[in-house]
Amino acid sequence: MTTLLHVLAGLITPDDGTVQRAGTIGLARQELPARDGATVGTLTSEALTEGDPSAEDRYAQARARRSHYQRRLGRLA
Known part of the structure; x- marks a missing residue:
């Protein structure tokens, strides 16, 4: 996830200035474990x-x- 998405989601605050967004944002955190x-x-x-076989x-x-x-x-058209 990028820093901008973190800021837009309210997870972190910007180092400088302000960020405004209209509406809501949804995040789907995804992690892929790596050996x-x-x-x-x-x-x-x-x-x-x-993956899910029923997908x-x-x-x-x-x-x-x-x-x-x-x-x-x-x-209808």
Whole structure:
């Protein structure tokens, strides 16, 4: 996470000046544990392999819902 995101989220204060934001901000902290000698490539590959097996099903369902609503909106236009 960048320093600017930390400031926008109110986790840290700027060293100088002020920062104003309109609305709210949400943060999803993500950490990828790394062992000594691991590369970004191996960590990413392992994370994808160990991912949620139902994620693909949820993605397909979301795309189907999107298509459904697009068809309905197209009929209304």
